Amino acid sequence: MSSRVTLQTVADQVGVSRTTVSNAYNRPGELGAELRERILTAAAQLGYLGPDAAARMLRTGFMGAIGLLFTDDLRFVFTDPDTTSFMQGVAETSALSGTGLTLLPAPPGVDLTDTAVGSAAVDGHIVFSVADGEPALEKVRARNLPIVMVDEPDLGPGTSFVGIDDHAGANMAAAHLIDLGHRHLAVLLGRLSSAVRSGRVSAAREKEATLRVVRERIAGYRSAMADRGLDPGELVLWEAGGNDPDLARRAAVNLLGECPSITGLLCSTDQLAIGASQAGRVIGRQVPHDLSIVGFDDVPRAATWDPPLTTIRQPMVDKGRAAAELLLEQIDGAAPRRIQLPIELVVRASTARVSR
Amino acid sequence: MSSRVTLQTVADQVGVSRTTVSNAYNRPGELGAELRERILTAAAQLGYLGPDAAARMLRTGFMGAIGLLFTDDLRFVFTDPDTTSFMQGVAETSALSGTGLTLLPAPPGVDLTDTAVGSAAVDGHIVFSVADGEPALEKVRARNLPIVMVDEPDLGPGTSFVGIDDHAGANMAAAHLIDLGHRHLAVLLGRLSSAVRSGRVSAAREKEATLRVVRERIAGYRSAMADRGLDPGELVLWEAGGNDPDLARRAAVNLLGECPSITGLLCSTDQLAIGASQAGRVIGRQVPHDLSIVGFDDVPRAATWDPPLTTIRQPMVDKGRAAAELLLEQIDGAAPRRIQLPIELVVRASTARVSR
DNA sequence: GAAGCCTACTTAATCGATTCAGACAGGAAG
DNA sequence: CTTCCTGTCTGAATCGATTAAGTAGGCTTC
Numbered sequence: 001m002s003s004r005v006t007l008q009t010v011a012d013q014v015g016v017s018r019t020t021v022s023n024a025y026n027r028p029g030e031l032g033a034e035l036r037e038r039i040l041t042a043a044a045q046l047g048y049l050g051p052d053a054a055a056r057m058l059r060t061g062f063m064g065a066i067g068l069l070f071t072d073d074l075r076f077v078f079t080d081p082d083t084t085s086f087m088q089g090v091a092e093t094s095a096l097s098g099t100g101l102t103l104l105p106a107p108p109g110v111d112l113t114d115t116a117v118g119s120a121a122v123d124g125h126i127v128f129s130v131a132d133g134e135p136a137l138e139k140v141r142a143r144n145l146p147i148v149m150v151d152e153p154d155l156g157p158g159t160s161f162v163g164i165d166d167h168a169g170a171n172m173a174a175a176h177l178i179d180l181g182h183r184h185l186a187v188l189l190g191r192l193s194s195a196v197r198s199g200r201v202s203a204a205r206e207k208e209a210t211l212r213v214v215r216e217r218i219a220g221y222r223s224a225m226a227d228r229g230l231d232p233g234e235l236v237l238w239e240a241g242g243n244d245p246d247l248a249r250r251a252a253v254n255l256l257g258e259c260p261s262i263t264g265l266l267c268s269t270d271q272l273a274i275g276a277s278q279a280g281r282v283i284g285r286q287v288p289h290d291l292s293i294v295g296f297d298d299v300p301r302a303a304t305w306d307p308p309l310t311t312i313r314q315p316m317v318d319k320g321r322a323a324a325e326l327l328l329e330q331i332d333g334a335a336p337r338r339i340q341l342p343i344e345l346v347v348r349a350s351t352a353r354v355s356r
Numbered sequence: 357m358s359s360r361v362t363l364q365t366v367a368d369q370v371g372v373s374r375t376t377v378s379n380a381y382n383r384p385g386e387l388g389a390e391l392r393e394r395i396l397t398a399a400a401q402l403g404y405l406g407p408d409a410a411a412r413m414l415r416t417g418f419m420g421a422i423g424l425l426f427t428d429d430l431r432f433v434f435t436d437p438d439t440t441s442f443m444q445g446v447a448e449t450s451a452l453s454g455t456g457l458t459l460l461p462a463p464p465g466v467d468l469t470d471t472a473v474g475s476a477a478v479d480g481h482i483v484f485s486v487a488d489g490e491p492a493l494e495k496v497r498a499r500n501l502p503i504v505m506v507d508e509p510d511l512g513p514g515t516s517f518v519g520i521d522d523h524a525g526a527n528m529a530a531a532h533l534i535d536l537g538h539r540h541l542a543v544l545l546g547r548l549s550s551a552v553r554s555g556r557v558s559a560a561r562e563k564e565a566t567l568r569v570v571r572e573r574i575a576g577y578r579s580a581m582a583d584r585g586l587d588p589g590e591l592v593l594w595e596a597g598g599n600d601p602d603l604a605r606r607a608a609v610n611l612l613g614e615c616p617s618i619t620g621l622l623c624s625t626d627q628l629a630i631g632a633s634q635a636g637r638v639i640g641r642q643v644p645h646d647l648s649i650v651g652f653d654d655v656p657r658a659a660t661w662d663p664p665l666t667t668i669r670q671p672m673v674d675k676g677r678a679a680a681e682l683l684l685e686q687i688d689g690a691a692p693r694r695i696q697l698p699i700e701l702v703v704r705a706s707t708a709r710v711s712r
Numbered sequence: 713g714a715a716g717c718c719t720a721c722t723t724a725a726t727c728g729a730t731t732c733a734g735a736c737a738g739g740a741a742g
Numbered sequence: 743c744t745t746c747c748t749g750t751c752t753g754a755a756t757c758g759a760t761t762a763a764g765t766a767g768g769c770t771t772c
Contacts, residue, residue: 006728017752022730031750049499053477054419055728057410058757064472065458074451078444079656088434095430095461100472102421103457105447116420116456121409121477143405300435306662362758373722378760387720411758414727 005048013042025051057121065100066090066327067122069140071130071194073107080243080271081299082316086128086150089320097328099123106136108194118143123331126150126323131194132210146330148323152212160336162323166213169312169343170220171227173266173294176310176345178228181354182264182292186236186255187221188276189214189268190243198241198251200258206237217268217296236262240272248275253283256291263292263354270295270302273309277350288352298346308348315341361404369398381407413477421456422446422683423478425496427486427550429463436599436627437655438672442484442506445676453684455479462492464550474499479687482506482679487550487566502686504679508568516692518679522569525668525699526576527583529622529650532666532701534584537710538620538648542592542611543577544632545570545624546599554597554607556614562593573624573652592618596628604631609638612647619648619710626651626658629665633706644708654702664704671697 011021016039023030024039043050057063068090070077077083094101104117104125112118118139124146130137132153141147148160155161177185192201192209209215222232236259240251248267252275256262267273273295280287287293287307295302298313322339330336367374372395379386380395399406413419424446426433433439450457460473460481468474474495480502486493488509497503504516511517533541548557548565565571578588592615596607604623608631612618623629629651636643643649643663651658654669678695686692 004728007730008728018729019731019753020751023751026730035750050475051730052414052728053475054410054413054417055757056730057477058408058414058728058759059730061410061757063410063477065477074444074447078440078447084434084440088430091430091434091459091461095463095466095471098470098472100476101459101461103447103459105451105457107451110451114454115451116454119406119409120456121413121419121421360758363760364758374759375723375761376721379721382760391720407760408758411727412760414729415758415760417727 005046007048007051010039010043010046010048013046014039022051063100063121063123064098065102065120065122066094066324066331067102067104067120067125067140069104069106069117069125069127069130069136071106071108071134071136074105076243077105081301082269082271082297083128085299085316086320086323089317089322090126090324091320092317093321093324093328097324099328104136104140106134106139112136112139124148124327126327128323129211129213132212134194146327148327148330150319150323154212157338158336160326160330161338162319162326162341163213163339164314164319164341164343166216167220167223169296169314170217170266170268171224172343172345173296173312174221174224175228176347177264177266177292177294177351178224178230180264180292180351183230183354184234184259184261185221185225185230185264185266186238186259186262187218187266187268188238188240188248188252188255188272189218190240190247190272192239196241198239198247199254201237201239205239214268221266240275243269243271245271245275245278248272249278249282250275252276252279256283256285263290264351265291265293267293267295270297270299270309270311273311273350274301274305277305277307277309288350289355292351292354294351302346303348307350310348310351311346313344313346361402363404363407366395366399366402366404369402370395378407419456419477419479420454421458421476421478422450422680422687423458423460423476423481423496425460425462425473425481425483425486425492427462427464427490427492430461432599433461437657438625438627438653439484441655441672442676442679445673445678446482446680447676448673449677449680449684453680455684460492460496462490468492468495480504480683482683484679485567485569488568489566490550502683504683504686506675506679510568513694514692516682516686517694518675518682518697519569519695520670520675520697520699522572523576523579525652525670526573526622526624527580528699528701529652529668530577530580531584532703533620533622533648533650533707534580534586536620536648536707539586539710540590540615540617541577541581541586541620541622542594542615542618543574543622543624544594544596544604544608544611544628545574546596546603546628548595552597554595554603555610557593557595561595570624577622596631599625599627601627601631601634604628605634605638606631608632608635612639612641619646620707621647621649623649623651626653626655626665626667629667629706630657630661633661633663633665644706645711648707648710650707658702659704663706666704666707667702669700669702 007018011018024036129151150162225232238255240247285291295309295311298311302309363374363377367377380392485507581588594611596603641647651665651667654667658665
């Protein structure tokens with residue numbers, strides 16, 4: 001192993017200047033085709049792998065990569081179907097544009113000082129579903145790079161945002177149940193904030209909610225009740241402790257034990273709805289006959305679950321694509337934009353007309 | 357926005373040299389505590405965010421990130437439970453060590469010339485389950501960086517490798533069925549090579565297999581038959597066209613239609629076993645009573661699937677952790693190593709004594 | 713009290729590319 | 743014949759940090 005092969009090595013070999021070799025790679029057309037061919041051949045022979053990434057970055061200030069920030073536990077990030085679908089969308093468009101994709105995990109309880117977060121070699125950040133006031137988000141914002149917020153928090157009109165109308169979606173879900181005759185409704189949600197809690201949500205706890213999406217969804221459920229003459233104050237709120245079917249099953253057992261009159265369960269995600277439907281089996285209430293369940297998201301499993309889940313569909317892969325596109329265009333100098341993706345009520349077999 | 361804030365800006369402000377400011381960040385202890393405090397305060401006031409990543413990379417040659425190469429379709433990468441579990445393991449240990457994680461997707465049909473693959477700012481690569489002779493792998497190998505192969509291909513003793521004893525695992529799976537009295541066995545596998553095919557595998561097609569793992573598993577299944585006095589030549593091989601439950605369901609319907617005497621189905625992954633068990637329902641053969649199915653991997657769903665799947669467990673998250681650890685230690689100068697993770701037969705309810 | 717050794721800095725070379733401002737040859741225009 | 747392009751290629755500054763080598767002063771140590 002002698003010293004490294006650089007632009008200069010290739011230039012010396014061919015007998016041209018460094019500049020010309022650089023041009024051979026970055027601006028073909030600025031030099032003769034025949035010379036370019038000679039340079040590329042010589043480079044291949046010398047084992048030159050193309051311009052060094054770090055040097056190019058330093059000189060141009062362009063990293064050729066985008067960062068994807070998560071603050072959830074990694075066990076969740078790679079297990080949750082919504083998160084992985086979102087990542088798929090981001091990965092697709094970044095791969096298509098030849099941009100690298102750097103994962104920036106900032107799981108709870110990890111010291112951020114010597115993490116890639118806040119110092120990664122990226123041209124911009126996508127922030128996926130983060131609670132208000134997360135330190136990792138502040139670290140990323142401090143860098144003054146282009147940024148796209150997804151779902152939460154919403155930083156206002158000056159910052160790009162990709163999301164859906166959570167309020168309207170929740171309204172549709174609750175309206176569907178009420179229109180089927182359900183009068184006693186409860187909400188099963190994952191978490192209101194990064195702090196892990198489970199059990200019935202008190203008014204005080206509800207005030208602590210730092211996750212915009214769940215706040216909006218609760219408001220949407222309530223608005224449907226108010227629209228249809230029910231008292232939104234009677235809506236039972238229950239926290240499972242995380243967006244996980246197992247937690248949801250246990251939570252739903254407790255919820256339905258404590259509030260047996262509930263006939264309609266509004267689950268703020270499909271993962272929770274899946275768990276809740278298992279709870280139905282456990283406590284002997286058949287879905288949808290004795291208990292109607294409506295989810296949110298329309299994850300891939302929702303359609304094949306037993307029973308197939310009634311839910312609000314949102315296009316998670318598209319969300320990832322949109323976020324990546326917004327970020328890439330911003331890196332190219334475009335102004336921040338907001339994108340709201342469409343949602344849709346999908347009626348399947350987990351909801352039915354109330355039977356008692 | 358004036359010109360950028362650099363080490364020099366901070367140095368000028370405090371009245372020390374650039375070196376001293378650099379030391380304040382990288383080697384506290386090389387300078388007085390009080391001066392260090394003054395420097396850090398000044399930096400914060402000036403909005404200096406710490407040493408520029410690109411400049412540091414250029415100078416030190418150290419990127420602070422590892423690359424994870426996939427050649428599968430992205431739809432698969434983020435959907436497949438094994439792949440995501442593996443990524444979780446990699447992400448965990450890279451996050452713990454403060455190393456960045458860069459995804460390098462090289463899906464089929466994408467031109468690699470202006471992709472991050474082959475020029476990403478990383479210190480080494482993890483190559484996850486890639487077919488023999490993939491161009492993306494050659495690109496990555498050409499960089500002469502530390503590399504860890506996972507599952508396939510196995511580049512031999514000179515290159516780090518993380519995997520399991522696929523042959524032994526398959527042997528255990530087939531032995532289990534044979535010991536339950538099954539005499540007519542078939543293998544349902546995803547793919548033998550990157551080329552998508554489906555249907556019964558001919559001897560010619562079998563020779564084209566470029567995926568080491570599936571080759572080993574087939575050999576393992578056959579070895580169990582030979583061990584127990586069955587003719588390995590009678591083992592039916594069937595390709596689903598991909599590691600996907602839907603494809604597997606269709607393939608299993610065809611397989612069992614064409615070979616109705618089969619009572620034991622060896623699925624080379626749990627995803628396939630899940631699909632095959634649905635096929636059982638479709639064609640009216642109850643699992644395990646009329647059809648025994650054994651999977652491979654023990655994905656999270658396997659235990660909760662109906663019926664719970666008998667399978668060969670392999671620790672995918674640990675595999676990710678091991679791969680990342682091996683790569684990080686190699687980046688630190690250690691020699692390549694090989695790690696073989698343990699496997700285990702997990703008997704659940706998808707297999708039973710043969711009934712006819 | 714001179715040699716030697718810390719402590720706490722500074723100076724200057726260096727990493728490998730990009731890019732702006734020329735240089736030079738040859739042809740077109742006047 | 744001079745001027746002005748135009749197409750190619752060169753020279754040298756520059757990006758922002760790290761780090762080996764050096765310096766200056768203060769403190770031991772015999």
